[in-house]
């Protein structure tokens with residue numbers, strides 16, 4: 001049951017000045033996604049900044065503060081087509097203090113483009129980015145050894161960095177690495193292969209990888225958090241539809257399902273995709289399910305395949321990415337949003353902090369912005385949880401600080417604990 | 421055995437938009453859908469209808485009417501609302517002017533584009549809306565590319581791009597304090613071509629000004645503007661009749677027309693595919709003033 005992915009979610013990461021903005025600008029430019037007036041605007045902006053020629057990095061640095069400081073501070077999203085496949089590219093900032101934006105951009109991404117400066121080699125930030133990719137379940141990393149023109153297209157230098165990256169990825173139990181010698185500035189191995197500059201390299205260009213990369217392995221078990229119960233009485237029939245997005249797997253008319261956490265079972269009587277009757281539907285479609293029995297189901301519940309259905313639990317261990325300026329202090333009390341349910345939770349224990357560049361685990365009393373830790377969570381009422389590695393949708397949470405209303409953490413469930 | 425069909429990009433984008441619309445309706449107390457009569461808000465309305473079918477919309481539509489709209493657009497709006505049998509709230513910029521909330525600009529460059537912001541924020545306060553759906557897309561403009569699906573606005577309606585809420589895994593934080601609201605952009609990831617392709621696929625009707633027609637126009641700053649009672653011309657700005665269409669629909673004072681003979685959705689699609697000018701570049705006089713124009717207006721509560 002593998003289907004072509006029509007849309008690939010890609011995140012671009014790298015340290016400041018590794019050339020990420022240039023790469024994205026060049027990619028859009030060389031694939032014909034920039035219009036004449038957009039190019040003119042960038043040319044004009046380049047002139048005003050006293051740049052020689054056209055600085056394609058200025059295309060993506062959208063916000064005023066960024067233009068003033070010359071760095072990317074928030075995630076920007078771009079769409080373009082790679083020979084028929086839609087690429088949704090999130091441009092994540094490189095500064096250490098904006099690691100939280102990288103988490104935002106990489107959560108849910110299928111592929112990461114990681115930039116490394118050929119002259120500088122692998123930096124602590126590079127290891128951090130690889131570790132974050134591994135943690136967030138990004139399975140493929142296109143590692144671009146950029147500015148290869150500045151090291152005279154040196155094969156040995158490229159191999160050294162590529163090997164280092166593979167080792168770093170192995171160390172975090174992480175993603176598959178496809179390393180490419182790149183000049184974002186000159187477009188070398190970006191859209192087309194460039195045998196003239198890198199005759200020793202016989203791998204694909206960046207765009208080729210984006211087009212050909214295998215779609216993420218389908219998480220096959222059917223799961224649908226209920227977003228909304230549609231009620232409609234047109235005089236004859238009293239319609240009661242369970243509206244939600246299929247997060248994983250597929251569902252068909254006649255399938256037996258279970259509603260969680262209640263555990264009540266029924267069968268699919270009919271289903272609609274965007275308002276139209278269908279026999280079957282698959283992730284990531286938004287659907288409306290009609291059951292044979294009138295179960296008591298509300299927003300926050302999860303509809304799942306009966307076989308291997310997850311359990312509801314109040315306790316879990318999890319990896320937590322702290323995003324807020326205000327540090328985590330214990331015991332932390334928050335509201336957690338998971339699937340379509342929001343419940344109060346308590347951070348019962350902070351087990352350790354992860355040093356991302358060395359993968360060392362150190363004891364910790366607190367977590368500060370951009371820190372990664374391991375915690376035990378206790379929810380005020382049961383959640384339908386699965387480990388993140390098995391199901392991203394049911395294994396991920398955000399924490400909201402009820403005092404400030406800010407989203408303070410992104411959480412990935414690693415283990416579901418039995419009720420105490 | 422279950423047989424699955426291949427999904428298209430439009431299927432995925434449609435599903436994403438419906439997910440966002442349902443999340444907002446479920447979590448925000450009093451949403452409204454900002455309906456401009458433009459193609460993006462028409463697509464958005466269609467998606468909202470699908471999200472809750474066969475029940476009606478759980479929120480009203482709201483049009484911020486500058487009073488300088490094209491008649492065809494107002495006609496379309498009224499017909500659509502009647503057909504859908506949904507509730508429409510009209511917030512009028514003219515009312516804001518009459519009540520002394522804002523002052524009309526004068527002269528040939530006068531536009532009510534800026535004034536809309538006050539009318540919109542007043543209407544949000546009056547109806548106590550906590551969420552407004554908008555049809556903005558990330559491909560429109562550079563600062564839009566950074567906008568979240570749920571974009572938080574403080575009690576002054578302001579956007580703080582440096583302090584946006586992270587949205588990992590499409591888990592949206594919709595918490596608000598009194599007086600605050602969110603702008604919600606379900607079609608963020610759509611491109612202009614996606615919108616046209618979807619209009620074609622779904623067979624949606626559009627206001628007639630989107631298709632080639634003869635119109636009295638004049639040229640300003642390299643753009644064609646409609647000869648319209650709301651637009652004052654400089655003496656040297658002579659009008660002439662051209663076959664044109666509009667790529668976006670807004671205030672007659674600042675929405676440029678393009679020369680075109682594309683009379684059907686299919687022809688517009690073909691032209692858009694071949695075009696080398698962005699939608700904004702072709703149509704929005706107001707964005708050209710400064711490089712950061714859009715970002716500044718957004719900070720201050722613009723759409």
Ligand SMILES: Nc1nc2c(ncn2[C@@H]2O[C@H](COP(=O)(O)OP(=O)(O)O)[C@@H](O)[C@H]2O)c(=O)[nH]1
Nearest residue numbers: 016017018019020021022057146147183184185
């Ligand atoms: N020689 C060379 N310079 C590059 C290359 N890519 C980027 N640069 C330059 O490196 C600097 C930083 O690039 P930028 O794209 O702004 O980096 P970002 O901070 O990662 O977005 C700019 O001056 C670029 O022109 C490359 O492949 N070769």
